[in-house]
Amino acid sequence: MSEANSSSPGDEMRCGFVSVVGLPNAGKSTLINQLVGQKVSIVSKRVQTTRSRVLGIVIEGAAQVILIDTPGIFEARKTMERAMVGAAYDALEEGEIALHLVDASQSGARERNAELIKRLPQNKPVLLVLNKTDCVQKPDLLALASDFNAAFDYEATFMISALKGNGTQALLSHLAEEVKTGPWLFDEDQITDMPMRLMAAEITREKIFNQLYKELPTSCFVETEKWEDFDNGDVKIHQILYVERDSQKAIVLGRGGARIKQIGQAARKELEDILERRVHLKLFAKVKDNWSEEPEMLRLMGLIE
Numbered sequence: 643m644s645e646a647n648s649s650s651p652g653d654e655m656r657c658g659f660v661s662v663v664g665l666p667n668a669g670k671s672t673l674i675n676q677l678v679g680q681k682v683s684i685v686s687k688r689v690q691t692t693r694s695r696v697l698g699i700v701i702e703g704a705a706q707v708i709l710i711d712t713p714g715i716f717e718a719r720k721t722m723e724r725a726m727v728g729a730a731y732d733a734l735e736e737g738e739i740a741l742h743l744v745d746a747s748q749s750g751a752r753e754r755n756a757e758l759i760k761r762l763p764q765n766k767p768v769l770l771v772l773n774k775t776d777c778v779q780k781p782d783l784l785a786l787a788s789d790f791n792a793a794f795d796y797e798a799t800f801m802i803s804a805l806k807g808n809g810t811q812a813l814l815s816h817l818a819e820e821v822k823t824g825p826w827l828f829d830e831d832q833i834t835d836m837p838m839r840l841m842a843a844e845i846t847r848e849k850i851f852n853q854l855y856k857e858l859p860t861s862c863f864v865e866t867e868k869w870e871d872f873d874n875g876d877v878k879i880h881q882i883l884y885v886e887r888d889s890q891k892a893i894v895l896g897r898g899g900a901r902i903k904q905i906g907q908a909a910r911k912e913l914e915d916i917l918e919r920r921v922h923l924k925l926f927a928k929v930k931d932n933w934s935e936e937p938e939m940l941r942l943m944g945l946i947e
């Protein structure tokens with residue numbers, strides 16, 4: 643019997659998908675990790691960190707709230723960008739509730755969101771969630787809330803700091819109340835549907851983004867090539883870091899291989915915490931021209947079937 647069932651026997655089971663959409667860097671992944679209580683989706687200062695749909699699964703009382711993290715919505719030009727934005731719009735269809743997350747600290751937030759507002763669904767509840775309240779004055783927040791509500795018929799407005807956790811519990815309680823009655827779709831201890839090989843690749847990509855966010859403006863791609871489990875419980879993970887040019891490879895490697903070593907150390911440490919095992923992480927940097935145009939790579943990212 644599930645915990646929620648045993649703790650609140652009178653409650654009916656509830657379950658539903660909630661799509662979280664917003665501009666790049668609004669804090670969507672930070673919010674999902676905050677609600678889940680663990681990292682399921684990587685976060686960085688760079689825009690376009692999330693590249694495909696990622697699930698974060700939270701239990702709140704008798705409700706299983708399945709949050710869909712999405713890539714930020716922007717004016718996409720390249721093949722991969724278009725696939726990313728397409729994945730965000732698909733996820734918007736999928737949720738029974740949509741959550742429009744806005745970086746309230748960004749100047750001109752209302753104007754920057756104009757195109758996205760036009761695409762918000764009319765046939766389901768949409769919540770306005772103003773994020774990064776830790777960086778905004780209260781009067782500015784109230785003005786922003788009224789501007790957004792004048793532009794779209796939001797069901798409710800929330801003001802939160804996804805990073806610090808302010809206001810996030812009230813948002814979760816609201817979502818748990820609002821999802822439909824129905825059986826849970828995932829095991830009660832499951833927090834995402836992402837396979838561990840992919841999660842391991844994402845963790846390394848996060849370290850690259852965070853350590854090289856200035857030096858490596860163009861994209862890189864991490865693939866877990868091989869995963870070896872040993873009898874003593876250790877695991878050896880082999881990953882390839884794809885970049886598009888020799889100059890980028892030199893940046894990823896760093897002087898005498900120092901940078902790739904630091905990236906590897908940070909990723910290994912986090913993987914050990916998650917897996918609760920000793921991890922040996924082998925990273926190789928490879929140049930692959932225009933990798934982001936290749937269907938094989940988009941498939942590995944989960945962007946195409």
Ligand SMILES: Nc1nc2c(ncn2[C@@H]2O[C@H](COP(=O)(O)OP(=O)(O)OP(=O)(O)O)[C@@H](O)[C@H]2O)c(=O)[nH]1
Nearest residue numbers: 666667668669670671672686690691692714804805
């Ligand atoms: N000060 C502050 N920073 C935040 C907050 N939420 C997120 N951030 C920061 O904003 C940056 C972007 O956060 P992400 O969660 O990666 O944003 P995202 O919307 O998932 O971005 P994409 O995946 O690129 O679309 C990171 O540096 C976060 O630490 C917040 O509430 N306050």
Ligand SMILES: [Mg+2]
Nearest residue numbers: 670671691692
């Ligand atoms: Mg993200």
